[in-house]
Amino acid sequence: MPLYKDEAIVLRTHKLGEADRIITFLTRYHGQVRAVAKGVRKTASKFGSRLEPFMAVEVQFYEGKSLDIVNQVEILSAYGKEIVSDYPSYTAASVMVETAEKLTSELSSPQQYLLLVGAIRSLSNRERNPSSTLDSYLLRALAIAGWAPNFELCVGCQKPGPHNAFLLSAGGMVCEDCRIPGSAIVDSETSALLAALLTGDWGTVSAAGESSRASASGIVAAYSQWHIERGLKSLQHLERE
Template sequence: MGTLSVDALVIKEVNVGEADKIITLFARNKGKIQASARGARNPRSRLVAATQFLCYSSFVLYKGKELYRVNQCEVIESFYNIRKSIESLSYATYFVDLASEVMKEGYGDNNLLKLLLNTLYVLSNNKKDPMLLKSIYELRLMSLIGYAPNLLACVHCGGSGERMFFNSISGGLVCDNCVEHLNGRSDLAVSEGTLSAMRYILYSKMNRLYSFEVSPRVQKELEAITKDFLLTHIGKEIKSLKYLENIIGKQNY
């Protein structure tokens, strides 16, 4: 029976029997892994803390016939503050679910894991308006999985106009001349401030990703654009997004 030592974020937990649970991990270099944590729901178990949802922990796993089994684990970061607020927990759950949705089985996307961990850290420490945090996360995630929008020029003619629009289906900017010929597709106006923010989100280094602020107008535009772009290319709604919208009282962005 092989042994695997790995740092991983717990992205799901399912109770089994009286004291066991099966956890899903987003593991560095390994991607998504399922593991059985025997006795982890027993308050006296040494596995309790590190196998909780949202805990980033160091694991020693044994390879079983069907699942890995947790042998040892130790908390690296618990993101404890997120659990203090139903709103923060709802944001975190959405961030995790979105990453899980786009993650390829058995493929370790360390850049996606780093984005998720950094986002949870910022959320946990109340360092950014969570709605802005959501837009940043959505756009950068889409870029990481191969859906970076064209923010340099009109995707149809390569030019620019006095007013620019964002078209999710076309995958980027559309000038005011071309927007009239898109047969009723959804087009969202983009101000210069919003365009600058989107370019920063796409091209900045990861450790500088959250080091900017925007005006309320720009934030509102970002919310609409990133959500529309995400749902257009993901192809389905994330259930936890609906729940999040209910929690924060915004049914329409």
């Protein structure tokens, strides 16, 4: 069987038989890979905790007919250890990996991989508020997938902003003339915060008030659920700070 090697983030795992697991990876160059890790649930397994969610690893695979087989695993960064010790970070990371799984396929997507690695690293290092890190990740991941929201111009008539309403189905802000029932009213600080989360303007994000952060998080969650098929189950358990 052909061998190949790639960097990866572990997205999720589930049991197979008495001792094996099926591991879902997002790799840098081979897209999403589902592979069997044989004997990984045994106490003496050489893989052990290397194949837990949120771990950054280098993996060598045997190419199989339906599922590949994990041959070797080396840890690149043990992000999972730090993330699982902090519940807000853990729930944010859970939403991230579920999003990555639903937005990617077996096709190569280095941008999605690098975005996820950066967000997981930020959570592990406690660089920023987990909620803000998650909101920024979700907006950027959706943008890479082709659903970039517009927080600057009116999505109806292209009139320059700022505007005070967000229309979920249209994917952006709308002016007074284009606003229709169902549009979410957004104040100027929240609108600026949403744009900052999308572009990575962390100075603006850090300066935002608690009310604007909560409002922005609600819009980001609704926008994500709108575009991601079957929604995000892990959002139900998300703990916001």
